[in-house]
Amino acid sequence: EVQLLESGGGLVQPGGSLRLSCAASGFTFGSSAMTWVRQAPGRGLEWVSTTSAGGATTFYADSVRGRFTISRDNSKKTLFLQMDSLRAEDTAIYYCTSFVIGATRFFQHWGQGTLVTVSS
Amino acid sequence: DIQLTQSPSFLSASVGDRVTITCRASQGVSTNLAWYQQKPGRAPEVLIYAASSLQSGVPSRFSGSGSGTEFTLTISSLQAEDFATYFCQQLNTYPLTFGQGTRLEIK
Numbered sequence: 297e298v299q300l301l302e303s304g305g306g307l308v309q310p311g312g313s314l315r316l317s318c319a320a321s322g323f324t325f326g327s328s329a330m331t332w333v334r335q336a337p338g339r340g341l342e343w344v345s346t347t348s349a350g351g352a353t354t355f356y357a358d359s360v361r362g363r364f365t366i367s368r369d370n371s372k373k374t375l376f377l378q379m380d381s382l383r384a385e386d387t388a389i390y391y392c393t394s395f396v397i398g399a400t401r402f403f404q405h406w407g408q409g410t411l412v413t414v415s416s
Numbered sequence: 417d418i419q420l421t422q423s424p425s426f427l428s429a430s431v432g433d434r435v436t437i438t439c440r441a442s443q444g445v446s447t448n449l450a451w452y453q454q455k456p457g458r459a460p461e462v463l464i465y466a467a468s469s470l471q472s473g474v475p476s477r478f479s480g481s482g483s484g485t486e487f488t489l490t491i492s493s494l495q496a497e498d499f500a501t502y503f504c505q506q507l508n509t510y511p512l513t514f515g516q517g518t519r520l521e522i523k
Contacts, residue, residue: 341517346510357511408459
């Protein structure tokens, strides 16, 4: 059974930092691109960042570029999102997803999400 | 950035109804489009990928069609468990973008 388990969310003050983790199991993590998606309370879905299977290639939404860093440790089957200079508008549930890339593309497996609240 | 506009944003329907949700892209995305279902308090789940391919385990009452800039998700006969929010997503070009969502409620 595929599992993605996010952790590291919480309450942080504006300007602060958090590091999210996503522990993967049940699939070949090292062969899968991975993505972070967020959802502000009562709002829609927003793609945040994607990393290639090996971690060498990364993409970011304009809203987080320069403040967030995606990374992965394939030996530990774990995805990370380092979030710095946090703003109130970063408040959201953050989901990690596996990203099928090939002839077809879609976000296949999703974690349950971790809530990040940026507030003073 | 490619904007995705879903219509309607809200839909009220009854069990057994046939419903169609439309997703229009501001630029062509070929068939690199997926549909997700999200129930309250849960993570989204993929229903359709590549515009018309049914994800394994998804009931056959769900279907997708389209290419380029116009896409549809159809539920042939609504079941109680289908009342949820539906999102389209383009995976053709970064930044990857989602539609604003269609909330499907029981009439």
